[in-house]
Amino acid sequence: MQRKSKDLLWWPFTQHNLVPVDCVTVIDSRCGESFSAYKVKDNKMMMIPQFDACASWWTQGPDSKLQIELARDMGYAAARYGHVMFPENAHEPALRCAELLLGGIGKDWASRVYYSDNGSTAIEIALKMAFRKFSLDRGILLDSDKSITNERNIQLKVLALKGSYHGDTLGAMEAQAPSAYTSFLQQPWYSGRGLFLDPPTVFIRNGTCALSLPQSIQNCHLSPGDKCFPSLADVFCKSRDSSAAADLYSTYISQQLSEYSVSSNIEHIAALIIEPVIQGAGGMHMIDPLFQRVLVHECRDRKIPVIFDEVFTGFWRLGVESASELLGCLPDVACYAKLMTGGIVPLAATVTTEAVFEAFKSDSKLTALLHGHSYTAHAMGCSAAVKAIQWFRDPSTNSNLDFDRMKLKELWDGTLVNQLSSLPNVKRVVSLGTLCAIELQAEGSDAGYASLYARSLIQQLREEDDIYVRPLGNVIYLMCGPCTTRDVCTEQLSKVYHRISHFNPIH
C-alpha cells in the first residue's frame, strides 16, 4: 500500500519528492482521538494506535462513543435518504441541523442557514452575501437589471488581517494577504483584493502572556500592564475596552480606512473577514481579541458587513461553541465546517442575519443567490451535524463542559504549558480550548512555511511517541476533541515537552 500510494495518489499540500516510500503512513482504522497505523516495531509489522494530534486537519471531535453513534446514524441516513435535492425542498436532518445552528452558534443574531460542502465554499458564499448587502445599503444596485455592465468600474474589496487564511479556492484566496500560498506559481490569478491590516498577537513565552504589536502600530503610549497579562483569561477581559490599547487600535484602524478611501474612489471596502481569535493555517497565531472587537465596531459604524470565518474556530475548538463568545461581539455572516459534523463527513454552513437574506429577495430569479453545490444539505452530513452538535453541548455526553455549560474546562495543563514556553528552543506557545500550539525557535532558512527544520522532531514524535503530528512550518501543535479527557491531553503534552527539551536539529 505504501508503494501503490506513491504511484497513484497526489496528496494535497505535499511535495512528493520529500516523502520516502517507507514514511507513508498506512492507516487501518480510527477510534476516537487515535487512528491505527501499520508500523514496524521490534522488527515486526504491527498495528499501533497513533494520537491524531493534528485532528486530521482540524476536523476531528469524536470520542470513541460518539464515533459509534455517528456510524449508526450514517448507515441510517444513507438507507433512508441517500441524497435528495435541496432547493425548494426540506428533509428532517437539514431542518433539524438548521434549528440547532440557529439556536447555538447563531443565537441572538442569525436567522438563516445556507449549506455547502466545505470551508472554502462557505467563505465564497459569505463574500457574495456581504457584497450584495453592502451594495444595496450603499445604493450601488438601485437598478439591478440595467447596472450589470456599468458597475464593473466599481471594485469591492475586503478588509482582512495579514496572516489569515480563508480557504483554497480562488475567491477565498483573494481575501488573504500575499503569502507563499498566493504566489504566481500557486495562484496565477491571485491579485489580493483587500486592505490587509497588521494585527497584534498574543502568546505565552517564559510563562508570561504577552502582547506583541506589529511595527505599523505605534506603542509608546502603552504601559506594561497593557502588554503583559497574568493569564490568557485576562486578555479576553471586557474591561480592556477602555484601555489605552483600545484607543491605539481604534486610531490605527480608522487611519488605515481613511487613507484607503482617499486613495481610491472606485474601490469600496465591502466586507470585513476575520478568523476570530486564532488564525489557523497562517501558523496558529492568537490575535488580540480586543483588536478584533474594535475592528468589528469600526466596521459596524461604517456599515461594512462583518464575516466571521469560524471554519477552524467553531464548535468548541477554542473551548466555546462559537469563538464570537470569546470576542464578545457578533458578525452578520459566519462560516462553519470541519468540526460541525463531528469530523465524519464534509458539510459547511454559512449562517446569516435576516437583513442579509433580505438583500436577495425580489420577484426575479436573477437577484437570488445563484450559487449551489450538488450535494447541498446532504442528509448524511446534516444527520452527523445534528448528532455532533448535541453531543458536544450536552454535559451528559461531554464531561469537559464546565458547570455553566458554556465552555470547556482547561485541557492543557497550565504548569506544563508554562514550562514548555520557557524552553530555549521554543519561541511561543498558544494554548486555548482543544489547541496547544508551539512555535520552535528557528532562524533564516529554517523559518517559514517551507521549513524542514522540525523534520527529525516530527519523525521522533510519530515513530517513538506514537503522536501523529503534522507541522505548519515550525509550528507544532496538539489538538484534541471537545470531549477528550484532560488525562489524555496531559500524557501527550508531556511527551511533546520531553521531545522538544531534548531537540537538537542536525544541519
Next chain:
Amino acid sequence: MQRKSKDLLWWPFTQHNLVPVDCVTVIDSRCGESFSAYKVKDNKMMMIPQFDACASWWTQGPDSKLQIELARDMGYAAARYGHVMFPENAHEPALRCAELLLGGIGKDWASRVYYSDNGSTAIEIALKMAFRKFSLDRGILLDSDKSITNERNIQLKVLALKGSYHGDTLGAMEAQAPSAYTSFLQQPWYSGRGLFLDPPTVFIRNGTCALSLPQSIQNCHLSPGDKCFPSLADVFCKSRDSSAAADLYSTYISQQLSEYSVSSNIEHIAALIIEPVIQGAGGMHMIDPLFQRVLVHECRDRKIPVIFDEVFTGFWRLGVESASELLGCLPDVACYAKLMTGGIVPLAATVTTEAVFEAFKSDSKLTALLHGHSYTAHAMGCSAAVKAIQWFRDPSTNSNLDFDRMKLKELWDGTLVNQLSSLPNVKRVVSLGTLCAIELQAEGSDAGYASLYARSLIQQLREEDDIYVRPLGNVIYLMCGPCTTRDVCTEQLSKVYHRISHFNPIH
C-alpha cells in the same frame, strides 16, 4: 416543516419570494430513482413516490439495490475509519478508488488522482495543474523562487466555450463566458479570464438530427449531408474527421487563436476547458463532438493542456463511463464528482497524466500543489465510489450494459423522442445516455434562465404525474440512473410527452 423551511433555510439558486409555503416539497425518504414526499391527494396527506427527474442535481445513480449496498458501506466506513488525514497517508478506500478511476475513466492516459469535495474544487485544482504545466513548458517558470513577483505581468487565460459552466466558486466562474450567473450582482469579482468560442450544437427537431452553426462560423461550404444526420450515432462517427465541417472548425479555431495572440503578448491561452459533448447547466446543449475533437487537436499542437470537465458527463451519464469515449480523444486533466459516489455523498477527483504531476515535483515544498480540503479523500466518499464505480460497470449488477459492456443500451424510446421533437411547442430535444432534455419553444421575456414560462407545466408534472422536474429556464429534462430500466424511462417520457402536447401557458 414547510413553514419552518421557509423561515430558517436559504436555498441555493432559489428566489424565496417565488416559493409559496405550500409548494415546499417535504421529502421523507429516497428509494433508488424515486423519493417519497408528503402530498395532499384526495384531501388526505399521503406519502407519494416522486420520480426524481433531475436526479437531484445530476448526482443520482443508484437503483434501490445499490442504495442498500451503499448504506451498509457507509455505516461500515464511518465505524472503521471515521475520517482520517490524507496527505502522506493511505487507507484502503482511497487507494482502491484511485485504482478503479485510473483503470476506468483514466485508462490509457491518466496516472494520478487528486481528491477534493465537489465539482467546483475539482475544476479549480485542474486549472492550477494546467497553468503550472503550461508555464513550465513555455519556460515562464525557469527560476520559480525569484519569479514570484515579476510574473504578475503575465496573464494566463483559458480557452472555453460559450454556454459552458464549470462550477460556482470564483476560479471556476472565471472560466466561463459572461452570463446571468456572472453579473456584478452575482459575482462582483468576475472578469472572465478566457477566450470564449461559439460552439456548433446538435439537436433533434421534427425527428431529424441537425447541426446548428453559430453566426461566427461561416457555413457556405457545408453540404446538407454535413448538417443533417440519420441518427445521433452518426454525429459521433469518426469519418467526419475528413469532412468539410472538420476543415471549417479547424480554420475557425486557428483564426481565433491567432487573432488573440496577436492582440496581446502578455496574455497566454494556458488551458483548454470543455464539458465534453453536453454542456449541462448552460441548458443541456449538445456540442458537435467533431468541433470539440478538432479543438482538442488544435490545443495539443500548441502545447495547451486540455481539461475535460466531466463533473456532469462522467460515470455513464451520457451512456459511457467517460464522455471522452464519445469524443474519441483524451485530456491531460479530467474532473469527476456527482455520480462518482453513486449519488450518496460529496467527493470529487481531478485525474491527470504523469507529465502534469511531474510539473509540481522539486525539492521544495513551495512548488507542491498547495491546495487541499480538510475532508480530502474521506473514507465514506471513497468507499461509496468504490462500490458505485464497480456496480455500474458490472453486467451482473447493471443490466443496461450492452454486450460489449462499454456502453448503456438506449434508455429513451427513439420513436417517442422523435414524436416529442415534432411537437409545435418543442424547440429541440437532446437524448443521450441517461439524459433526455426538451427545450420548449418560447420567445422574448419567456426565454432565458429567469423564465417562468414553464411554471404551470412543472407544477402539473410534479402534482399530477409524480415526476419531480426542475427546469433550466425553458429546458425540461428527465434523468435516470445508469441501471434504471427502459420501462421506467418510457413510462416517465410518455407522461412528459402527454403533458407537453397539451401544454398551453397562460399569460
